[in-house]
Amino acid sequence: MQLEEAMSFIKDNIKRLLNTEDVILYPVSARSALEAKLMATSSFGKLNEELSLSGSQYAPNSFFELEKFLYSFLDGSTIAGMDRMRLKLETPVGIADRLISACETLVTQEYRCAKQDLTAINDIVNSVNEFALNMETESLSWRGQTLSMIESTKSRVVELV
Template sequence: MNIVDTPGTNVILQRQQRLTEEFVPRADLLLFVISADRPLTESEVAFLRYTQQWKKKVVFLLNKSDLYQNASELKEAISFIKENARKFLNTEDVLLYPVSARSALEAKLLSFSNTGIDGREPSASESHWKVSNFSEFEKFLYSFLDGSTRMGMERMKLKLETPIAIAERLLSACETLVKEDCQKAFQDLKFVTELVDSVQDYATKMENESIYWRRKTLSLVWFWHSCLCMHTRAFRNELLTLLNIMS
């Protein structure tokens, strides 16, 4: 099992955001850590929506749960997160574990430094561990990693679905690109067809106008030829008459 701690959301550098997003397709399970002092920020909601295009299983960890003053406040926060997560993830099965990472760390440190000869952890460590609420989350992880349990079978299913989801995503992206290219090709074909039709219409119009002006020109030439012939005959007759008079 490989656990990757990504930079998270709402980071200063864009490359850190891209790094987090790039790990999503390769992950079999997403452990989404939410801070109790500001649960489900705008950037977290956007990231959750992004994960759904890869159909990933998300398990929520509500960290700093010890900040709530009583169980009622914690219950209200859990209800709020689950209700919104159902909308964003489009599922009714939302797993959320309220934890205190600080208390869990203190419990582990006390356990390592003060373990008695009989191997039992001292009460201070147990107290911190109880406050951390990490036991339920650990049980989930152990069950998830155990192939003989229901959660373990789900892990195997998710493991197989990961490359399938990536392939589906790639095929979907290719299909979108092909459709866009086809649409552009149809638009280009339509434009070329309209251009050819326009050129043909223009050629027909020019041919008709050419025939018209040719006939018009021939008519004018014939008219002026007739006029010239008429005037020539008249001039010749007048000239002959004048010559006869002079003779």
């Protein structure tokens, strides 16, 4: 009676929370399942599936149903198993794909910023080179004027002496 109430409570809450009608519960007593498994294997020293299926203590605790569901869920040899396997693998692959897309976006943005920085640096280098060329040209001009003034001053001094 308590088991049925607990199962009903759990099913109702799962239906409400997950918004689904298809809810399967496997009420399992680990102790009973272990005892049944040990009894089934103790006769032969290995798992005898026929014996474990027919065990009177094993079936009522629904551990067999849970075990059967897990085997079918994890089995990749059936179509349903392949679909489940595909779904299980799509999740991490999808996450990896989204991570790669996000990284690609970040790298593209960084590339654009670096390209703009490189353009700015090239503009600065060109400006500095242009400034150096102008300075050199002006320096030559000033030298010429200075030498001309010195020569002019020398010739005046020579005239005065």
